[in-house]
Amino acid sequence: MAGVSSSAPTPLAKYKLVFLGDQSVGKTSIITRFMYDKFDNNYQATIGIDFLSKTMYLEDRTVRLQLWDTAGQERFRSLIPSYIRDSSVAVVVYDVVNRASFINTTKWIEEVRNERGNDVILVLVGNKTDQTEKRQVSVEEGDAKAKEHDIMFIETSAKAGFNVKALFRKIAAALPGMENSAMARDTDLIDVKLNASASTNPTASQESSCGC
Amino acid sequence: MRHAATFARWARGSGDWRAEARHWTPCALLRAAARLTDFSVRELARAAVRLGARADSRRRRARRASVFRRMEIEDELLQILLPADRVSGDLSDAQRDGNTPAEPFSLSPEERIDRLRKLVATHGLPHSANEMGTEKFGMCSLRGIVWKAFLGIGVIPVHNYMNLVAQGPSADAEKIGNDTIRTFIKNVDFTSRVSPDMLSRVLNAYCHARGNTKGTYVQSMSILCAPFLYLMPEPDAFESFSVFLECHVPEYVNNYRGVFSAFRLFEECLRVADRQLYDHFVGYQLKPELYAFSTISTLNACVPPMSDTVKLWDVQLAFGAYWGVIFTLARIVNSSALLLSSKEGPGAPLITRELEQGLGMNAEAVLKLSFELVQQFDAHLLQRLVKHAIQPPQPEDAGS
Ligand SMILES: Nc1nc2c(ncn2[C@@H]2O[C@H](COP(=O)(O)OP(=O)(O)OP(=O)(O)O)[C@@H](O)[C@H]2O)c(=O)[nH]1
Numbered sequence: 001m002a003g004v005s006s007s008a009p010t011p012l013a014k015y016k017l018v019f020l021g022d023q024s025v026g027k028t029s030i031i032t033r034f035m036y037d038k039f040d041n042n043y044q045a046t047i048g049i050d051f052l053s054k055t056m057y058l059e060d061r062t063v064r065l066q067l068w069d070t071a072g073q074e075r076f077r078s079l080i081p082s083y084i085r086d087s088s089v090a091v092v093v094y095d096v097v098n099r100a101s102f103i104n105t106t107k108w109i110e111e112v113r114n115e116r117g118n119d120v121i122l123v124l125v126g127n128k129t130d131q132t133e134k135r136q137v138s139v140e141e142g143d144a145k146a147k148e149h150d151i152m153f154i155e156t157s158a159k160a161g162f163n164v165k166a167l168f169r170k171i172a173a174a175l176p177g178m179e180n181s182a183m184a185r186d187t188d189l190i191d192v193k194l195n196a197s198a199s200t201n202p203t204a205s206q207e208s209s210c211g212c
Numbered sequence: 213m214r215h216a217a218t219f220a221r222w223a224r225g226s227g228d229w230r231a232e233a234r235h236w237t238p239c240a241l242l243r244a245a246a247r248l249t250d251f252s253v254r255e256l257a258r259a260a261v262r263l264g265a266r267a268d269s270r271r272r273r274a275r276r277a278s279v280f281r282r283m284e285i286e287d288e289l290l291q292i293l294l295p296a297d298r299v300s301g302d303l304s305d306a307q308r309d310g311n312t313p314a315e316p317f318s319l320s321p322e323e324r325i326d327r328l329r330k331l332v333a334t335h336g337l338p339h340s341a342n343e344m345g346t347e348k349f350g351m352c353s354l355r356g357i358v359w360k361a362f363l364g365i366g367v368i369p370v371h372n373y374m375n376l377v378a379q380g381p382s383a384d385a386e387k388i389g390n391d392t393i394r395t396f397i398k399n400v401d402f403t404s405r406v407s408p409d410m411l412s413r414v415l416n417a418y419c420h421a422r423g424n425t426k427g428t429y430v431q432s433m434s435i436l437c438a439p440f441l442y443l444m445p446e447p448d449a450f451e452s453f454s455v456f457l458e459c460h461v462p463e464y465v466n467n468y469r470g471v472f473s474a475f476r477l478f479e480e481c482l483r484v485a486d487r488q489l490y491d492h493f494v495g496y497q498l499k500p501e502l503y504a505f506s507t508i509s510t511l512n513a514c515v516p517p518m519s520d521t522v523k524l525w526d527v528q529l530a531f532g533a534y535w536g537v538i539f540t541l542a543r544i545v546n547s548s549a550l551l552l553s554s555k556e557g558p559g560a561p562l563i564t565r566e567l568e569q570g571l572g573m574n575a576e577a578v579l580k581l582s583f584e585l586v587q588q589f590d591a592h593l594l595q596r597l598v599k600h601a602i603q604p605p606q607p608e609d610a611g612s
């Protein structure tokens with residue numbers, strides 16, 4: 001994994017993020033919202049793994065994110081460890097409307113710990129918060145579980161676009177070498193700035209562009 | 213073996229062709245294919261080069277010649293296929309034609325299959341080949357009939373399918389439902405021909421036919437089933453799908469073992485076909501199990517449109533599922549310059565979604581380049597390609 005020197009400009013640091021979680025919890029939706037700012041009510045199930053990459057322009061440096069969007073399907077599960085093994089960040093997603101998917105996050109977290117021990121950034125994500133009526137898992141429960149496993153936590157709605165950028169800011173801030181950056185200290189502030197800067201100041205924009 | 217029983221049903225009928233059909237069992241076909249492979253691949257490649265040279269002028273002449281050509285090819289196909297496949301999966305057709313005595317064929321089954329193969333490789337099927345319910349071919353499309361011939365399927369036991377459907381939802385019905393409502397849902401050409409219910413019936417029937425134990429259905433099977441339903445009535449699609457899974461890609465379905473063999477073979481092929489790109493990918497630790505999982509594991513069925521998929525499957529069914537690996541290779545090699553010039557620094561120059569969109573190549577372009585690429589592979593590599601989808605990896609198969 002690329003360490004980052006303090007002197008800018010540094011070469012592109014590359015990080016691998018693996019997205020895990022049961023089928024249909026919204027992994028692909030979160031990533032698509034982040035990458036293309038789009039949402040679709042009818043995504044096809046991911047087949048095996050979907051590989052994407054994205055350059056994120058942060059305040060003081062640029063990072064390259066490799067996103068590995070895995071399939072929640074059971075059939076793929078035995079292959080997951082090999083993908084976790086190579087990743088520096090694991091994002092475990094559940095659906096706040098589906099309690100079973102929340103319960104299963106324990107298994108996903110354990111799977112990550114088995115492969116990577118503590119040498120990994122783990123984030124628990126409760127998705128689909130827009131479905132307030134049908135909610136089966138409360139914020140408090142999500143938060144408690146994250147604390148129990150000593151990992152980060154956030155709730156999102158890929159559909160509403162809620163907190164999706166914040167999720168990636170949070171991850172970026174936690175990446176190795178980021179401890180001293182402005183990012184890490186002011187995550188919330190930057191998320192606000194992000195919205196303001198998107199249209200007005202393209203160079204400082206937190207919007208990233210994928211050159212693929 | 214299970215399919216032995218399935219095909220024993222054929223023997224029940226009388227008449228010349230039914231006896232002959234026993235030689236058409238997929239296993240016999242596969243044996244024949246294994247015997248013929250080296251030869252046919254080389255010959256196929258030669259034919260393809262001729263074809264490629266003609267491709268440009270062909271397009272210009274296409275409009276003028278298309279009516280003629282279509283008639284010519286259809287006539288030849290009819291000669292090869294009928295009367296064996298005269299009886300389609302349609303019940304009324306079956307009843308009407310079931311007792312028609314079969315005319316004796318002048319060609320042996322092997323010769324007929326070979327002619328079909330050549331036809332598919334050198335001419336492709338006519339544009340109208342996807343039409344279902346035509347006067348000439350009946351319920352099943354012409355392409356569907358050709359596929360059934362490659363799969364060694366003659367008369368479809370319609371009642372068998374109907375009985376299976378009558379058993380209702382299988383133990384995997386829920387999993388199937390999750391997949392079928394999400395299968396090619398945005399492809400209008402597909403959804404106008406195939407409904408989630410049709411997919412669901414065929415897949416549940418498949419589970420019942422295999423004893424209805426939970427876990428018979430594995431996710432993404434719906435995608436492999438889709439091309440068959442796109443071209444055939446349900447009973448035919450059911451039979452074809454079953455034979456396809458059991459005889460053509462068992463290693464892709466029971467587990468992903470064959471798919472992982474395919475990734476290693478893919479890398480070997482890439483190394484031969486485009487050393488620079490291969491090195492580039494190695495440098496970025498970019499592996500096919502990252503960017504090409506969906507295209508390779510579905511034999512390109514996940515790359516729209518379905519009308520292109522079926523053209524690629526013509527060749528896969530004629531010569532072997534391994535062509536799926538070569539088709540993916542063709543797409544990537546074709547984009548080589550673009551991928552190499554990516555200015556994105558130490559990152560990924562390729563993402564799955566672009567590959568899933570075909571990287572700007574239609575079926576014709578993919579086929580043309582694939583036929584060229586395959587000529588570069590030596591016999592050992594070809595042999596392992598041929599076997600990887602149907603046999604567990606052998607110790608001697610280890611990379612050269
Ligand atoms: N209401 C709502 N629906 C969502 C949200 N995110 C995803 N969905 C829907 O949930 C379904 C599944 O979403 P996907 O993103 O495909 O789920 P996935 O986790 O990638 O699923 P697999 O690829 O099968 O593992 C889709 O129909 C989405 O439209 C959300 O935030 N709110």
Ligand SMILES: [Mg+2]
Nearest residue numbers: 027028045046
């Ligand atoms: Mg997905």
